[in-house]
Amino acid sequence: MESMNVFAALPEIVLLIGACGLLVIDLFVPDARRNVTYVLALAVMVLTGAMCWAMLSAGLVTYAFNGMYVTDPMANVLKLFAIASVAVMLIYSQSYARDRGLWKGEIFTLTLFALLGILLMISSNNLLAIYLGLELQALSLYTLVALRRDDARSTEAAMKYFVLGALASGFLLYGMSMLYGATGTLDINELADRIGSGHVASRLALVFGTVFIVAGIAFKFGAVPFHMWVPDVYHGAPTPITMLIGSAPKLAIFAVGFRIMVEGLLPISADWQRMLIILAVASLVLGNLAAIAQSNLKRMLAYSTIAQMGFVLLAMLSGVVGGGVAGVINSYSAAMFYVVTYALTTLGTFGIMLLLARQGFEAEEIADLRGLNRRSPWYAFVMLLLMFSLAGVPPTVGFYAKLVVLQALLGDSVHGTMLALAIIAVLFSLVGAFYYLRVVKVMYFDEPPAGAPAPIAATIDMRVTLSVNGILILALGILPQYLLKLCTDAMIRTLGG
Numbered sequence: 001m002e003s004m005n006v007f008a009a010l011p012e013i014v015l016l017i018g019a020c021g022l023l024v025i026d027l028f029v030p031d032a033r034r035n036v037t038y039v040l041a042l043a044v045m046v047l048t049g050a051m052c053w054a055m056l057s058a059g060l061v062t063y064a065f066n067g068m069y070v071t072d073p074m075a076n077v078l079k080l081f082a083i084a085s086v087a088v089m090l091i092y093s094q095s096y097a098r099d100r101g102l103w104k105g106e107i108f109t110l111t112l113f114a115l116l117g118i119l120l121m122i123s124s125n126n127l128l129a130i131y132l133g134l135e136l137q138a139l140s141l142y143t144l145v146a147l148r149r150d151d152a153r154s155t156e157a158a159m160k161y162f163v164l165g166a167l168a169s170g171f172l173l174y175g176m177s178m179l180y181g182a183t184g185t186l187d188i189n190e191l192a193d194r195i196g197s198g199h200v201a202s203r204l205a206l207v208f209g210t211v212f213i214v215a216g217i218a219f220k221f222g223a224v225p226f227h228m229w230v231p232d233v234y235h236g237a238p239t240p241i242t243m244l245i246g247s248a249p250k251l252a253i254f255a256v257g258f259r260i261m262v263e264g265l266l267p268i269s270a271d272w273q274r275m276l277i278i279l280a281v282a283s284l285v286l287g288n289l290a291a292i293a294q295s296n297l298k299r300m301l302a303y304s305t306i307a308q309m310g311f312v313l314l315a316m317l318s319g320v321v322g323g324g325v326a327g328v329i330n331s332y333s334a335a336m337f338y339v340v341t342y343a344l345t346t347l348g349t350f351g352i353m354l355l356l357a358r359q360g361f362e363a364e365e366i367a368d369l370r371g372l373n374r375r376s377p378w379y380a381f382v383m384l385l386l387m388f389s390l391a392g393v394p395p396t397v398g399f400y401a402k403l404v405v406l407q408a409l410l411g412d413s414v415h416g417t418m419l420a421l422a423i424i425a426v427l428f429s430l431v432g433a434f435y436y437l438r439v440v441k442v443m444y445f446d447e448p449p450a451g452a453p454a455p456i457a458a459t460i461d462m463r464v465t466l467s468v469n470g471i472l473i474l475a476l477g478i479l480p481q482y483l484l485k486l487c488t489d490a491m492i493r494t495l496g497g
Helices: 006-028 035-058 073-092 094-099 105-123 127-145 152-183 188-197 203-221 229-236 239-245 248-264 266-292 297-318 328-356 377-391 397-410 416-445 460-478 481-495
Strands: 062-064 069-071
Touching: 006 035, 006 062, 006 069, 006 105, 035 073, 035 105, 069 073, 069 105, 073 094, 073 105, 073 239, 073 248, 073 328, 073 460, 073 481, 094 239, 094 460, 105 127, 105 239, 105 248, 127 152, 127 239, 127 248, 152 188, 152 203, 152 229, 188 248, 188 266, 203 248, 203 266, 203 297, 229 239, 229 297, 239 248, 239 328, 248 266, 248 297, 248 328, 266 297, 266 416, 297 328, 297 397, 297 416, 328 377, 328 397, 328 460, 328 481, 377 397, 377 416, 377 460, 397 416, 397 460, 397 481
Parallel strands: none
Antiparallel strands: 062 069
16 A cells, blocks of 8 residues: 555546636636636546546556545546536536526536545545545535525525534544544544454444444435435525535445445444434335425425435445345445436436526426426427436336346345335335326426427537436436446455455
8 A cells, every 4th residue: 555646536636726726717707708617617527537537447446645545446437427417517507507697606616626525535445534525525515505695595405404414424523433432543444454353442332433424324315314404405405506416425425335334344234234224214215205295396306315315225235234245246336326327317307407497487396397298399208218217117227226226135035124125115116106207297298387488498518418318318228237337347346356
């Protein structure tokens, strides 16, 4: 292990320099030429993504900064999708942000700093480094949620997000301090070695710290009972920021969960597995049932997120029965596949909302989609694919994502608890199909609202990106093996299998 090896963190260093440079350059860019900042922000992300791709192609596991940072295939795959998610968010948000006075340097620089925090979280191999990345991401997102200073709803959402997010950060920090007190180390690899060899000062402190760690991770996922921030923040935040919160940060918190629970706390997996079972079942039940009652599309998608994260947690708990490593690659590659495809679906869903929004009109009620097929058959079809994917209807990628999670859950031999969890997951997926198909019914069978513009106006890059987004949801459902192989190979090489 090299002591510094800063080249392992080159994507993050380039992103940091780019974000700081953009902050200075934007001071000299007038509002009329804000597209210069936009193009520069995209260029910084493309360069960062190219470096991540080069590292992924090399396929090496490299440590840096005295082992506090690791770049491995899993990290590089997640980073690529996180960068793509943030870039797509900026492309989708152009018209919306301009109409509402948000198309300023702040949205670009804060988004880049949030992305930097996400990349740091994905590659952190030390509890303190994870916390620093988490805070960088969280503080940027709190500010982005409150970007519409003249909107009381956005300000209220930002306050709730800040207070409850600080609580979640406190959970994680307290849990980390308990783990440090029990093992005497903040390094994740060393943590696993000491727990595995029994060099623990207090078993009670170890389990107690694990409870707080799992609670903090569940809070960031939006899992029940730590979900209370999700509906209000999704509803109150500007739609592009809601899109951002619902996509890239999920990839980062999945990586954090993998680093801490699998690479660090696998020897006591029997303890945290039970916690994940409760969180997963509660999320599936409450998320799907509460979403049925929603008429606001953003709140419906918020409760949908809670239910979808239940599936991710099911995959994360399924491969660690008995505390061994058997099944970890299967279950965590399934979870990784699920969270990546969910992020792609979320981007497209909120992209349709931004496509329909115009000055003075948010397009965030389900009723606002009425008659979309008559106004724009292609984008109605794209939204249909997205809803089918969230519901798990073949041949979309959401169906295959749910299938691989259920396969990981059941494994080679049918275990009673896992079989019960699989049945619960399937039953509540059927419940969830109701509110997704309701959106399809509104688009295809209801009359368009009075005064709805036809055709729908949008920039060419948004139209192309949104179309590609929708086609990917279908293509990855028909040919899922390529993305699944990418996730599986990344997990195998990361774990040294």
